[in-house]
Amino acid sequence: MNLTTRYLGFTLKNPLMPGASPLVDNLDTVKRLEDGGAAAIVMHSLFEEQVERDADAVYDALDVHGESFAEARNFWTGPPDFALGPDQYLEQLQLIKESVRVPVIASLNGTHTGGWIDHAALLEQAGADALELNIYFLPSDPSETGQDVERRILDIVRAVRETVSIPLAVKLAPWFSSLTNFARQLDQLGVDGLVLFNRFYQPDIDIENLEAVPRLGLSHSDELRLRLRWMAILFGNVKASLAVTGGVHQVADVIKAVMAGASGVQIVSALLRHGPSLLPPLLKALEEFLEENEYESLEQMRGSMSLLSCPNPEAFERANYLRTLQMWRG
Numbered sequence: 001m002n003l004t005t006r007y008l009g010f011t012l013k014n015p016l017m018p019g020a021s022p023l024v025d026n027l028d029t030v031k032r033l034e035d036g037g038a039a040a041i042v043m044h045s046l047f048e049e050q051v052e053r054d055a056d057a058v059y060d061a062l063d064v065h066g067e068s069f070a071e072a073r074n075f076w077t078g079p080p081d082f083a084l085g086p087d088q089y090l091e092q093l094q095l096i097k098e099s100v101r102v103p104v105i106a107s108l109n110g111t112h113t114g115g116w117i118d119h120a121a122l123l124e125q126a127g128a129d130a131l132e133l134n135i136y137f138l139p140s141d142p143s144e145t146g147q148d149v150e151r152r153i154l155d156i157v158r159a160v161r162e163t164v165s166i167p168l169a170v171k172l173a174p175w176f177s178s179l180t181n182f183a184r185q186l187d188q189l190g191v192d193g194l195v196l197f198n199r200f201y202q203p204d205i206d207i208e209n210l211e212a213v214p215r216l217g218l219s220h221s222d223e224l225r226l227r228l229r230w231m232a233i234l235f236g237n238v239k240a241s242l243a244v245t246g247g248v249h250q251v252a253d254v255i256k257a258v259m260a261g262a263s264g265v266q267i268v269s270a271l272l273r274h275g276p277s278l279l280p281p282l283l284k285a286l287e288e289f290l291e292e293n294e295y296e297s298l299e300q301m302r303g304s305m306s307l308l309s310c311p312n313p314e315a316f317e318r319a320n321y322l323r324t325l326q327m328w329r330g
């Protein structure tokens with residue numbers, strides 16, 4: 001069965017790849033992922049905070065703020081222990097490139113334009129085949145409008161796009177007033193791929209110790225539905241190829257993502273739970289599904305459940321909403 005797919009301009013042997021995570025900090029695991037069938041490798045992120053020279057000053061400023069009112073002293077818990085520093089990241093990238101034949105997608109992660117963006121060029125020079133840019137922030141300044149937020153993201157993307165010539169994917173949050181319009185604007189900047197969506201890790205509150213407690217829960221298949229909806233809406237409306245991240249655990253999740261329009265299917269939680277041995281049975285089950293349902297190729301199935309041929313997606317969504325609310329019967 002032909003499982004090939006075009007993502008970021010590459011012809012991949014299948015759509016599955018590990019998403020950005022610590023899995024790829026270990027070279028042996030990277031090789032096992034490729035042996036298991038991963039069609040590309042997405043690296044763990046290199047963060048703006050690691051690269052900016054004044055990162056320590058930022059942390060100091062946050063510490064001072066934390067001390068300013070006792071109840072909030074634990075909002076800020078200090079800089080995290082990054083697995084790889086900026087130089088080690090470049091070394092790891094080179095080692096991964098030497099070890100695998102599939103495309104290696106480096107990941108940069110930040111929130112403002114600034115000097116850290118120059119690092120994109122170093123990643124390209126170190127051999128990255130493509131770059132995934134993750135812009136992860138939660139706007140909390142009341143004076144920052146939705147338009148300001150979009151402009152901030154577009155400015156970062158434009159700066160990175162001007163810095164590298166390798167394919168560029170942008171990993172997004174799901175919350176925009178008009179994601180379709182925003183995705184078009186990213187398209188116009190020459191973005192090659194959109195990765196839908198970041199998972200937001202909401203900290204919990206420890207009510208005894210007045211601490212914000214970080215929670216890292218792995219995902220479940222239920223989280224896929226938000227991605228499916230937007231994938232189905234964006235498919236055919238943007239030039240950029242689409243990858244899903246968030247909630248892919250079983251073969252049915254892979255199939256749904258492709259039917260909605262995904263060219264790339266990123267997996268993290270399920271790989272963290274089960275390891276690289278998850279991939280071969282997943283690929284086998286995908287082939288079996290396609291054969292049993294008489295598809296000639298994965299490509300034939302892609303986008304078949306998108307809203308591309310739906311004359312009025314907004315009316316369709318509204319009708320579904322009304323139907324869903326009427327389903328409840330005590």
Ligand SMILES: Cc1cc2nc3c(=O)[nH]c(=O)nc-3n(C[C@H](O)[C@H](O)[C@H](O)COP(=O)(O)O)c2cc1C
Nearest residue numbers: 019020021044045134219245246247248267268269
């Ligand atoms: C332990 C861990 C580390 C992660 N590190 C990164 C990262 O460095 N950069 C990034 O863009 N996403 C990171 N993610 C998010 C994943 O790439 C992925 O988008 C998210 O886990 C949703 O996919 P999943 O449902 O398959 O887990 C991380 C996720 C986990 C669980």
